[in-house]
Amino acid sequence: MTPSTEVLNWTDRVLEVEVGAVAHGGHCVARHEGRVLFVRHALPGERVRAVVTSDQGGSFCLADAISVLEASPDRVPAPCTWARAGGCGGCDFQHVAPAAQRSLKTAVLREQLSRLGGVESEVVVEELPGGPLGWRQRIRLAVDEDGRAGLRAHHSHDVVPIADCLLAPSEMLPDLLEQSWEPGSEIDVAVDDSGWRHVGTGTHQHAAGRDWALSPGAFWQVHPALADTLVGVVEEWAQAPRGGTAWDLYGGVGLFAAVLAGQVGTDGSVTVVESSRDAVLDGERALRDLPQVRFRVGRVEHAVGSLPTPDVVVADPPRKGLGKQMIEALVAAAPQRLVYVACDPAALGRDVGLLTARGYRLRALRSFDAFPMTHHMESVALFTL
Template structure:
């Protein structure tokens, strides 16, 4: 049988399709006359009328303009800006929260099957509220000084009067009522000590952000530890994420008294704080982090802990200078640790590796590297730290592979 000819789609064209499955990145896959289409605001199994928004040689993009046969998991989005012409921030608000988590689990399974060649079934766990959870918000003002967010795959700022996923401490509606300077990036951070800071920077040029309101250092209490976090330092976005992840890392790490622990991409010391009491006075923790702001915070956070060494620099550069470790914890950026860092970690022969990942594709790739270096994935948990969006957080535990 001759292969089906692939038709060339046109931007703006409206066609009818049946949605097949979720794809990594918050889109859903459909096919039409040999063409693969990534569709926004759909649900698998639905029959939809979609409009093509971009075309390419390998795939095309589209938005749902009408649902002809709706999924039973389709709901009215709680936010008025969650639509094809909206702010672009929440891609799953039209789906029940239970189905959102199942779709995210499907993505994890698919990424591990495709990249790591592993069968992986996991439940995406709730960590608390689906709205009002985000403690860090980056907004943008339009040329008229109205606060909003950049629309999906565009440079257009969509002004909004409120953000339903923002934590109440952000007080977003109050900020949206103000008139700001035009074309500015507005970074808002709130701590669980009821502090709020706002930093501003132009959307164009190389200028750095500057503090506009609030303290330069926020204070967070996680489990039984107090931590300082500067405006330019990374901190987990969900209000419950620091405590949830700290407890899981503590459980997975299995740290013993007198252990030598590496905390890679350690930030201000969230996980080091969770483990410091477990290593005891005879143990030690080395925290490596590239951000000078974060390591400055970490140095203050562990000023009284002489067995914590804070190192500023690239993880891949510093790891070769270390000869061994009992436990390694790593929380790399979205693109993962990579082959060089994984190889260096394996060289240290730790008994346990705990990997915190915000991208299942990067985690699946690095899992493959660990397998090549003699480490098996023995436990995986996934958390819905970004409700209403496609993002997922995973925590994986690796141990030396058992030789039969």
């Protein structure tokens, strides 16, 4: 192979770089010899030595900062010993002061909205109560080939054995991490509102003024303050008319349907569409006192064509967002108001562009730091015709 056709591969090379702006995904951008490096464990303005961890031979590669030559004033010691290059992949920002974490997320969200959605926004990622540690109510542990439980490395199936996770409430994990488990298995651990721990079983939570009995694996927000925070925003923005029709898409157990039901009243209707049959059964039990709420089991894109014409839609899709096909279906249904709950700023930015191109206006936007120490955030957008 001649030099001109040889595939470039910098894997395992250690490079000294100046770190630039934060990027979506928990990285910061650096450049070396005409190529882009997406560097974890770094901060804008720093000078670091970084080891290349993945290189597919294109215009960019991935790297981890392994030593800091010039530190940002926002850098702090990571409280967790496993939050480092080559360590646990769960936390991107333990080396960043909490207020600066929110500033980085705000910069990412605004950049994605501008670049992908064509919208300039003054949105700020808001702090939730509870602090940066001890907030995570649900964790899925992975078990390695030796039967040791831990968390996965960044973008890897490799299991990193740990002694604790500081994002979880104290006493949630240590004894489980000392036990031996079936190699290759996974362990779902959750803490309910009463502080009781559940291992591989369902839990009980309280939100929207009612109790929810959840089946094992049923979706629920991992930050204890987020469910009611989102309920409050949906309640304020949905404004479903009395006697009207509402959709709760990707609705899970019907958390938002409980709010919508109160707005439309017994003369209105709320249809929840959810692909998980267990979640639907949980929701039907929790909302059995609301006859105006009906559940549909199935994929949202298959169900919307047969639903009654909505006045209001609330949509909480998975990380990939709504996408073109789903947005076309929503545009055809023409709800006056769409409340969109988004957990990925890039997907939100893309969908903002698609919706505004089809006549909807972005009326309001809020974002919450529901995942401290990581690059993740939760946003809610209101669109109207």
